[in-house]
Amino acid sequence: MWYDDGMSSDNYPPIKRVIDGISYNSETSTLINRRPTHADTVKLTEHGPKPVPRVEELYRNRSGKLFFVYRDMPIFDVVRNQYVLRDEVRPVLREEAGAWLNDYFPDTHDAFVLNMKFGKAPEENAEAMMSLRIDPYLKTMMKHAADDRKMSVNAVGVHFFRYCLNHSIDLPTVPTTLFKTEHGVALLTPTGKPGFNGIEDDGNNDEHRRAMFAAAFWRQGKAIPEPVRHALLYLISSEGQAREELLGDLRRWLELYERPRANLSSALVTNFRSGVFHDGSSKKE
Numbered sequence: 001m002w003y004d005d006g007m008s009s010d011n012y013p014p015i016k017r018v019i020d021g022i023s024y025n026s027e028t029s030t031l032i033n034r035r036p037t038h039a040d041t042v043k044l045t046e047h048g049p050k051p052v053p054r055v056e057e058l059y060r061n062r063s064g065k066l067f068f069v070y071r072d073m074p075i076f077d078v079v080r081n082q083y084v085l086r087d088e089v090r091p092v093l094r095e096e097a098g099a100w101l102n103d104y105f106p107d108t109h110d111a112f113v114l115n116m117k118f119g120k121a122p123e124e125n126a127e128a129m130m131s132l133r134i135d136p137y138l139k140t141m142m143k144h145a146a147d148d149r150k151m152s153v154n155a156v157g158v159h160f161f162r163y164c165l166n167h168s169i170d171l172p173t174v175p176t177t178l179f180k181t182e183h184g185v186a187l188l189t190p191t192g193k194p195g196f197n198g199i200e201d202d203g204n205n206d207e208h209r210r211a212m213f214a215a216a217f218w219r220q221g222k223a224i225p226e227p228v229r230h231a232l233l234y235l236i237s238s239e240g241q242a243r244e245e246l247l248g249d250l251r252r253w254l255e256l257y258e259r260p261r262a263n264l265s266s267a268l269v270t271n272f273r274s275g276v277f278h279d280g281s282s283k284k285e
Contacts, residue, residue, distance in 0.1 A: 192218050
């Protein structure tokens with residue numbers, strides 16, 4: 001063990017490095033995933049145990065470059081003749097990032113996307129076989145997808161099957177009993193119907209409205225893209241002006257969908273009445 005394992009991995013400060021003229025800044029980049037390494041098997045080398053960071057983080061910067069941040073990486077200080085803990089940055093190719101995600105987070109969206117383009121499916125480790133009858137058009141699409149990614153049709157099918165089954169919005173994985181108010185009152189019935197205190201359609205208007213929101217999240221929550229979910233969490237946890245601006249944006253965008261859409265005939269009537277089409281002039285008669 002190179003260090004005490006008592007420190008929280010959530011309190012690390014931002015880190016910025018410029019490597020080969022490219023900026024890698026954890027504060028302005030998107031965190032794809034992170035993992036603690038305390039459960040990893042110790043790897044021995046001829047010099048003793050291999051130093052490992054306390055936490056590995058994978059980021060994507062604004063230019064789309066991927067990089068690892070190693071938190072509390074043991075680095076040997078020759079002056080002090082001992083190991084010191086530092087945060088290190090290492091740019092990484094998409095293939096390696098995809099392999100890392102496939103190893104530790106195989107069912108995530110990013111692992112699916114990266115490995116669909118760059119990775120390989122473990123066909124040699126397949127333990128079961130299954131035959132499917134598909135229409136010719138779908139078969140052609142699968143062949144094109146396989147050719148584009150330089151993968152076999154079977155590998156493409158395995159990736160799509162795994163991803164779609166793990167992200168099915170028709171099979172909620174969160175129990176309805178977890179949707180409660182701050183006072184612990186259930187907002188859904190056991191079947192996912194809106195119902196204050198677990199009783200369908202129970203409660204006053206505000207309580208029923210909260211129950212309807214809970215039902216929508218229970219049914220469709222997995223359909224909300226992960227970046228949007230993170231943005232909403234950030235919005236809710238923000239303070240002051242940032243919160244007001246974000247809420248204002250959200251309100252304006254939602255109002256766009258509530259505006260009635262004028263049909264073509266009413267638009268034409270408005271244009272003709274405006275005088276624009278009278279003798280090529282825009283003057284009113």
